[in-house]
Every structure is written in structure tokens, then in C-alpha cells.
Amino acid sequence: MAYQALYRTYRPERFGQLAGQQHITTILMNQVREGQLSHAYLFCGSRGTGKTTTARILAKAINCLHPENGEPCLHCDSCRTAAQQNADIIEIDAASNTGVDNVRDLISQAQFAPLQLKYRVFIIDEVHMLSPAAFNALLKTLEEPPEHVVFILATTEPQKLPATIISRCQRFDFHRLTVPEIMGYMQYILKSDGAQVEPDGLRIIARAADGGMRDALSLLDQCLSFCGGKVTAKDVQSVLGIMDEDFLFAMADKLMGGDAKGVLTSLDQVVRQGRDMAVFAGELAGHMRALLLAKACGDCADLLSCTADRMARYEKQAAKHANARILYAMEKLMGVQNDMRYFPSPRMLLETVLVRIAQPVDDDSMEALGARLALVEKQLKELQQNGVPAPAAAPTPKAPVYAPAPPEDAPPWEEYLPEPPPEEGYLPPEAYESEPAPEPTPKPASQPQPASKPEPQPKPTLPSDPAPQPAARPAAAEQAAAADALWKQVLSRVQRANALVHLSAAYGQATELTEEQLTVSFPAQYAGKLKMLNARSVAVIQGELDALRPGVRLLLRESDAGSDVADLVGLFKDKLTIT
Numbered sequence: 001m002a003y004q005a006l007y008r009t010y011r012p013e014r015f016g017q018l019a020g021q022q023h024i025t026t027i028l029m030n031q032v033r034e035g036q037l038s039h040a041y042l043f044c045g046s047r048g049t050g051k052t053t054t055a056r057i058l059a060k061a062i063n064c065l066h067p068e069n070g071e072p073c074l075h076c077d078s079c080r081t082a083a084q085q086n087a088d089i090i091e092i093d094a095a096s097n098t099g100v101d102n103v104r105d106l107i108s109q110a111q112f113a114p115l116q117l118k119y120r121v122f123i124i125d126e127v128h129m130l131s132p133a134a135f136n137a138l139l140k141t142l143e144e145p146p147e148h149v150v151f152i153l154a155t156t157e158p159q160k161l162p163a164t165i166i167s168r169c170q171r172f173d174f175h176r177l178t179v180p181e182i183m184g185y186m187q188y189i190l191k192s193d194g195a196q197v198e199p200d201g202l203r204i205i206a207r208a209a210d211g212g213m214r215d216a217l218s219l220l221d222q223c224l225s226f227c228g229g230k231v232t233a234k235d236v237q238s239v240l241g242i243m244d245e246d247f248l249f250a251m252a253d254k255l256m257g258g259d260a261k262g263v264l265t266s267l268d269q270v271v272r273q274g275r276d277m278a279v280f281a282g283e284l285a286g287h288m289r290a291l292l293l294a295k296a297c298g299d300c301a302d303l304l305s306c307t308a309d310r311m312a313r314y315e316k317q318a319a320k321h322a323n324a325r326i327l328y329a330m331e332k333l334m335g336v337q338n339d340m341r342y343f344p345s346p347r348m349l350l351e352t353v354l355v356r357i358a359q360p361v362d363d364d365s366m367e368a369l370g371a372r373l374a375l376v377e378k379q380l381k382e383l384q385q386n387g388v389p390a391p392a393a394a395p396t397p398k399a400p401v402y403a404p405a406p407p408e409d410a411p412p413w414e415e416y417l418p419e420p421p422p423e424e425g426y427l428p429p430e431a432y433e434s435e436p437a438p439e440p441t442p443k444p445a446s447q448p449q450p451a452s453k454p455e456p457q458p459k460p461t462l463p464s465d466p467a468p469q470p471a472a473r474p475a476a477a478e479q480a481a482a483a484d485a486l487w488k489q490v491l492s493r494v495q496r497a498n499a500l501v502h503l504s505a506a507y508g509q510a511t512e513l514t515e516e517q518l519t520v521s522f523p524a525q526y527a528g529k530l531k532m533l534n535a536r537s538v539a540v541i542q543g544e545l546d547a548l549r550p551g552v553r554l555l556l557r558e559s560d561a562g563s564d565v566a567d568l569v570g571l572f573k574d575k576l577t578i579t
Helices: 020-033 051-063 077-083 100-110 134-144 179-193 199-209 213-227 233-240 246-259 260-274 277-297 308-319 324-340 346-359 367-386 476-497 499-505 525-533 535-548 560-577
Strands: 040-044 089-093 120-125 149-155 171-172 511-512 517-522 553-558
Touching: 020 051, 040 051, 051 077, 051 089, 051 120, 051 149, 089 100, 100 134, 120 171, 134 308, 171 525, 179 199, 179 213, 199 213, 199 233, 199 560, 213 233, 246 260, 246 277, 246 324, 246 346, 260 277, 260 346, 277 308, 277 346, 324 346, 324 367, 476 499, 476 535, 499 517, 499 525, 499 535, 517 525, 525 553, 535 553
Parallel strands: 040 149, 040 171, 089 120, 120 149, 517 553
Antiparallel strands: 511 517
């Protein structure tokens, strides 16, 4: 018999053998045991989580003649028939049968009664690949199929399914398997197969499978083929092309410590061993994630799926480095993984990123500035721990103040000194009268003089301030010119706001301007223009006037006849005859 892969040889045949999907198997077993089957099921989940396997087990269970607590017995004729290819259990790959004609063939087959089993089961894998027309053709049959038909749809991308399809099915979401669940099932297979793999090797395989049992069994099959019946953790690392944990811890210390030379030397070692650059970048990014979680959560071995010893190493290394450095390295490594797929020289690109992580001196981004600050703080802390005092900050020098040099003919500096303040009661000489005070008559020294009161001095006469003179009022010509200038400014602003209002208002002439009012007169021949200015137009003009002279009211009026005749005489002179 030809060799079969492990995931095919050890495919579960009962619900109890499925790993990590108890929330689904319990419901399905209860439905089979109580006979409350649905006409359509939808299994969603990532690859290798057991969707197709569960569909096959369910097809056996609903057709089993002697089910055992909802499980297929695997011994009756129906179970043996269901385990082989037959006309009643039909598996369709929707990726290869996407058209509406394929769905029509399926619907036509569903009309026939089963040949050997109780139910005809249609398992449609990767159902999201069907075309919109195929989905529309399937809707009616999927909602009300014949009593002997059960549809089981499986997909890895349920978001691509129409809501009309999802609403007609019972949906079950398959979870990614955890590392302990994958390790437990691999140990069961190894025990049945008579092979041995070190626990650390199984943990490496389970973590590399990323929650998929089929991926884990494929890697295990590859390791057994490489090493035989006994596989070590080193063998698993060689098969998967990954580095051991000691190398990753040393590489992280060099990156965080700014040792660019050591980083490039270690990368050369990775290349010489024939490792994949993208895989190594992903491992290093995963190591930075572990350090970040260890720094944020402390002991989180369940999140990282690692041993207690490795968790302690993560915590010890994370305590030596700042969050900014770890985040900066993690973001750079995650970005380079995508770029390496399109770059002709992945090693050159990875070297550039690693040097930038080790020495983020040329990066002006905020993340790089935070990483540089964290590196400086780490170096200062190491200096203090070694007994070297941190360098004191240099005092900020003050800017010198330069006085202008005095001119050559300037008087001595004493003359720039301020005069002393006058004594109390001191008055300048100009305040006194021009007549000098009479000199006292001297008396003989032998006779003592009685104390006498000093004669009162006349009060000084200070010049008085001149009375303020009232300001002269502007002349009539200046007032008319000011009114005309203000009116022209108002008209220019009105033209920008409303051209029609401007055309009517332009026939007015400003005649008077006071602090409260601007008077505009319209000659008699233009009285019609004045009538065209309604309340809304006047409001527009008043608004522009308020913007120029707040508080000034606009007055529009028709000028008297005398002024109109005088204007006409001045315009036509002797050519006009007034009757």
C-alpha cells in the first residue's frame, strides 16, 4: 500500500477524536442523538482546524444505523459505506465548480432519493468561491431542500458569502488550536506510530503550525522523514530553518545594546547556515513581541506558549530595555518582512534595517527619537552602576550685553550722573520775585540776640496753564468733500455686494456729513432712481456705511427744484432757457 501522510492516516473518525472543537462537537452530537438535524450547516474557520473532517463525521453520524450517544458506531453497513466513496455523500470543490451550471447539476441530483443511506449529504468545500449567479441558483434549494438532503458548506472566508446564504444555515466557527492541544494530538500520533520527539521539538512544531493541525502534522511528518524514529529539538530547528533560542536572545541583546558590528556578524552566521532571511526576520519580530508582552504583563507563559524557564529569560531581558526600543525594533522587523518579498537582495535590506535598529541616529521619526532617548538613558544607567558619575549639564551661557561706545567729543562721564533730588520745601529761583531780600543788620557780638521768628516769605507766583481753546469747526467745503469721499467708498463696497443696487444709488450726491447722519440727495431728473431703492436696497447701503462709519445713519432724499434748476443752468449755461 502507498504511504499516506500523517494527517490523512490519523484523520479523526468520531467527534470525540477532534482536538479543540468541543463547542461544536457537543452541539452536533446532541442534534444527532435527539434527531433534530438542520437542513444546512455552515462551517467557518482557518485552514487545518477540522471543517472537512467534521463534515465527514457528521455525514456518517446522521446515516449510522446504531449511533452511540450521537457518535457513529463505525461498524454498521452505513458507516462502512459512508467511509468509502458512494453516490449518497458527495463532496464538491467550489473552487473548481464555480459556475451556475455546476450548481444546477447539484440541484438536479438533490431531487433523487439516496441509494444506500438515509440521507444524501452534499459537502461543498470553499463555498465562497462560487459566483453570484451560482449563489442565487442555490438559494431556493438551500432554504427548502428535500427531506432526504443535508447541505454542509465549508469556507475559510465567511465574509465573502452573501447574507442570504448565511441566514439559511446553522453557522459554526472553528477556533484555532492552541499549542497544548496540538502537542497532545501529536503525542497521541507518535505513541501510535512508535516514534519519539523531544517536548521542546513538539513545542516548536506546534508554534510554527499557527493553530492549524494539518500544518503541524505535515511538519511532524517532515521531521520524522529527516531523522527517523527519534527527533531532537535541534533536528526540528534544522528542518524548519529557524534559529535556537540562545541565538535569538543574544541577537536581541546586540540589537538593543547598539552593537551594529555584532548584529551584522550574527546575521552572516544565519546566512552561512542557509536559513531563510524572511523566516529569520519573523522569528526576531516574534522574539521582540515576547519581550514586549513580558514587560507589559510580567509572567505570561500562557500567552507565549513557552516553558517557565524561557518565560523567566524573557522577563530578565525585557527588564534591561525600554519599551520604546522594543517597539521600534518590532515595527521595523514587521515592515521588512513584506518588503523582502519584492527586493532582489533580501540580505542587504535586512542588514540595513538591523543597523538602523541598533543605531537609530539617522532616523528622524518619532519612534526613532524615542528609541535613541531610551538608548542614551540605558547607557547613563550603566555608567552610574559602574561608579562613573553622570556628566553634569553645562550651564547655559547668557548673551553678552554690549553698550554703545560714547562719541569722542562726549563730556566726562560725571556729567551723565543724575542730579540729586531737591530738598523738602525747595523751589526753583524762577518762582521767587525779582527783588532781592533785605540783608539783616549785624549786631554787636557781645550782646546776645533774642530768638526771633523768621519772617514769612511771600508765596511764589507760578505761571498758570492757558485755557484750552475750542477746536475750529471744518469749513462747509471740507465737510462736503468728506461726505462725497465717504459716499464714493460706500458705492464701491455696494458694487461688490450688489451691482443692481449700485446702479440706482450711483445717481445720488452726498451733500452733508455729520457725526450722526450722511445726507444723499437725488436731483429731480433722477427721482425715479430713488424710488427704485426699496427697503432691502437701503439696508444693503446702510450695512456698508456701518462698516465704514459705525453709528452714522443714511438719509436719502429728493433735492428741491431750485437746486435742480441751478445745477442745470450751471451745466448748459446760456444754451438753456428757463420758462
